Amino acid sequence: MPRTLLARTFLLLATLVLLTTAAWLSLFxxxxxxxxxRETAQLAASAVNLIRASLFAAAPQRRFGLFAEFSSREGIRLLPAEPGDEIEAMPDSRFFTLLQKELNQRLGDHTRIAASVDGVPGFWVSFRLDDADDEExxxxxxxxxATRSFARHWLTWGLLAVGLALGVAWLIASRISKPLKAMASSAETVGRGQIPEPxxxxxxxxxKRLATAFNAMAADLQRNERERSEVLAGISHDLRTPLTRLRLEAELSVADENARQGVVSDIEQMEGVISQFMDYARAESGEPPSPTDLPALxxxxxxxxxxxGRHVSTDLPALxxxxxxxxxxxxxxxxxxxxAAKYAGGEISLRLSSDEREIHIDVGDRGPGVPESEVDRLKRPFTRLETARSNATGTGLGLAIVERVARLHEGRLALLPNPGGGLLAxxxxxxRR
Incomplete structure (x- = not known):
């Protein structure tokens, strides 16, 4: 079966049209x-009766000329039946069965029909000049x-009718699949975090009801996303001012160097959390795509x-x-x-590669890696590995932000085992050039 709804619907409608046409032709x-x-039997019986009457009425010396005239003008030949004739029966079909029955009723039960006699094809009908006579x-x-051939114009009209029916079937299928295809495209746009056209x-x-419901859903999602972003941005913005005052107060009021550095470190950690909230709340769709030199970036x-102070080795070929x-x-x-720096430490690698269809940006580390069963969960917001909860700070939004950026570009984020140990993001x- 075809994979698209348009092709499947058209195939089913076309099958229905062809089967219906075949059924009508069979019924006809x-x-x-x-x-x-009945018409063919009447024609053959009329010819036999005409020949009988002509032969009885004609003088014996004129009968040979009468046979010749029948053959030249009407295409009718008369031959005596011989016991040794090689007879080929007519095809075994309903038409010829009915024809035999009609001829028997009109000319007698002794009447036979044949497709050829002694290798000569034609419509052969046996008869007797007199029912009491044994000579055939x-x-x-x-x-x-005895056969009917459809005229060319009838065949042409039939093909035109079938072609018109198939065209209407294609129109029906396209009118069904076109709005569903548009809705699937809009759903993909919503999945990438963008705003689709209504x-x-x-x-x-x-x-119509489906399109209305989808537009309402898209509008609700857009409003919820905007409200969530505004809430996160508002909270983050409101927290920055007291944090700045706390930093200033710590620098001026705390005399102990170790205590002051601890307070400043806690404030910097809180500012980092706020920055991640701001990154997650920021609407990436507001930035339009532009030609970019990725290796330089x-x-x-x-x-x-x-x-x-982080050692990042690079492999960035020209692109x-x-x-x-x-x-x-x-x-x-x-x-x-x-x-990579937070959960693995040590050397971090940043590599760029490409194939015919995609660009791959790889960030690798030599840490403990991520279990395969946890990969999908880690891409969700506010999620970290259980082993990382006690010794790592942050909000668990880092990979969620990367996942949103990947979907925004119609790409994907994969967490893979790094050859030699560690994690490869x-x-x-x-x-798109």
Whole structure:
């Protein structure tokens, strides 16, 4: 079966049209057999009766000329029946069964029909000049008298009718699948965190109600996302001011150096949490895609990380510019590097590769890795490994932010085992130049 709804619906409708056409043709053939057999039998019986009358009325010396005239003008031949004739019966079909029955009623039970006699094809009908006479003759009529060939124009009209029915079937199938295809595309847009264009609310009542419900759902999701972002952004913004005052108070009021550094470290940790809230609440869809030099962007991220004391080794081959959202990509890669430094420590690798369809940004570490059963759970917001809860700080939003950026670019985030040990976080993006 085809995979698309359009192809499946058209195939079912086309099958229905063809089966219906075949059924009508079979019914027509069945209904046409009896009147056509009666008409053919009447024609053959009339020819036999005419020949009988002509032979009885003609003088014996004129009969040979009469036979020749029948053959030249009417295409009718008369031959004597011989006991040794090789007779080929007519096909075993309902039409010829009815024809035999009709001829027996009109000419007598001794009447036979044949498709050929002694290898000569035609419409052969046996008869006797007198019912009391044992001598038989063959009346040879053109084979076309017993068969019917459809005229070319009838065949043309039939093909046109079937073609028109298939065209209407395709129109029906396309009108059913087109709004569903548009709805699937809009659903994919919603899944990437973007705002789809409203679906047209027209057509059949069921499709109209479906489009209306989908538009309402998309609008509700958009409103909920906007309200959530506003709440997170508002809370984060309101917390920054007291944290700044606390930092200033600690710098001026706490005399003990160790205590002051501890307070400042706690404040910096809280600011980092707030920054992650802001990153998660930020609407990435507000940044339009633009041609970006990915190797240069990733090199600048690695340079900043090395500047703050993290050793990030890079493998960034040259690559043509691609259309991405650079700020969102930078935010995602930075979160991956932060996660690697936070949970694994040591050397971090940043590599860029590509194939015909995708670009792969790999951030690897030599930490304990992630169990395969936990991969999907870790991509959800506010989620961390159980073993990381006691010794790692943060909100559990890092991978959720990366996952949102990947979906925004119609890509994906994969957490894979790093060859040699550790975790390899791979951000795959489709190539769009």
């Amino acid at each position: 053939r069945y209904m046409d057999a009896e009147p056509r057999a 003759y063959w009346l040879v009529l053109p084979r076309e008298r 679906l047209p609310e027209d057509g059949a009542d069921e499709l 990733l090199a600048s991220i690695a340079a900043r990380q090395n500047h703050v 043509n510019e691609v259309s991405v959202r650079p700020k969102a990509i930078a935010r995602a890669v930075t979160n991956l590097v932060d996660n 791979r951000l795959s993006l489709p190539i």
